[in-house]
Amino acid sequence: MNTIPNFRSNSMKYVYLEKVDVTPDYRDEKVETDATKFILRRSRTQYKPTLPDQAKAAVGTLAGAAFPIVHMMKKQGVKNPLKVKYGLPEMILVSATTVIGSVLAAMPGNDTKTNRRKAEEGVFQFCNAAIPTWLAASTLKLCETSQKFNNAWAKILSTAGAILVGMMGSAEVSNLICDPHDKNPDRKLTLKDTIANLDDLFGVLILAKVPFVDKLHLEKALPFIYAYCGYRAGKTN
Numbered sequence: 001m002n003t004i005p006n007f008r009s010n011s012m013k014y015v016y017l018e019k020v021d022v023t024p025d026y027r028d029e030k031v032e033t034d035a036t037k038f039i040l041r042r043s044r045t046q047y048k049p050t051l052p053d054q055a056k057a058a059v060g061t062l063a064g065a066a067f068p069i070v071h072m073m074k075k076q077g078v079k080n081p082l083k084v085k086y087g088l089p090e091m092i093l094v095s096a097t098t099v100i101g102s103v104l105a106a107m108p109g110n111d112t113k114t115n116r117r118k119a120e121e122g123v124f125q126f127c128n129a130a131i132p133t134w135l136a137a138s139t140l141k142l143c144e145t146s147q148k149f150n151n152a153w154a155k156i157l158s159t160a161g162a163i164l165v166g167m168m169g170s171a172e173v174s175n176l177i178c179d180p181h182d183k184n185p186d187r188k189l190t191l192k193d194t195i196a197n198l199d200d201l202f203g204v205l206i207l208a209k210v211p212f213v214d215k216l217h218l219e220k221a222l223p224f225i226y227a228y229c230g231y232r233a234g235k236t237n
Contacts, residue, residue, distance in 0.1 A: 049235040057106040057234025061227045064101020068093050082220045088137045095129035098230030106234035122233040124174040132166030
C-alpha cells in the first residue's frame with residue numbers, strides 16, 4: 001500500500017498565487033501621446049458642425065468678401081463686382097478678409113477650444129490661399145524675364161508646379177504657426193483643400209494674361225472660391 005501523502009501536488013496547486021509582481025510601472029509618454037492624438041482625430045471626424053455654425057460662417061465669409069470688393073469697385077471705377085480686376089495684392093486681401101470674417105462670425109457661442117480650432121483652421125486656409133499664389137506669381141515673373149520661358153505653356157506648367165509646392169509648404173507653415181511644439185495632430189491636405197486651390201490656379205492664369213484665359217473670365221469665380229475657403233474655416237470644430 002502506498003501511504004505516503006502527495007505533498008508535491010498540493011503545494012504546487014496554487015504556487016502562482018504566492019507570487020506578487022513587484023516590477024515598477026513606468027509611463028510610456030509616446031504611447032500616451034499617440035493615444036491622445038488618435039482620440040482627437042477620431043473626435044474631430046465624428047463631430048459635425050451644427051446648422052447655426054454653418055449659417056454664421058456663411059454670413060461672415062460673405063461679409064468678408066463684400067467689403068474689399070466694394071472698395072476695389074470704387075477704386076477701379078466699376079459698378080459690377082464681377083468686373084473687378086485682380087492682382088496679387090487684391091487676391092491676398094480677399095482671401096484674408098473672407099477667412100477673418102467667417103472665423104469671427106462663427107466664434108460667439110462656442111467654447112475656447114472650438115474657437116481656437118476655428119482660428120487654426122483659418123490660419124491654414126489663409127496660408128493655403130496666399131502662399132501658393134505668391135510662389136506662383138514669383139515664378140511667373142521669372143518666366144517673363146526669360147526669353148526661353150516667356151510663353152503661355154511654360155508659364156502654365158511652371159506656375160502649376162509652384163502651386164503644388166506652395167500647397168505642401170502652406171500646410172507645414174500653418175502647422176508650425178498653430179502647433180510649434182507638435183502637441184496635436186498635424187493638419188493634412190485633403191481633396192477639398194486641393195479643390196480650393198483652384199483660386200490659386202485661376203489667379204495665376206489671370207496674372208499671366210494667357211490668351212484663352214481672357215475668354216473664360218475666370219476672375220468672376222475668385223470671390224466665390226475665396227468665400228468657400230473662409231466658410232470652411234468658420235464652420236470647423
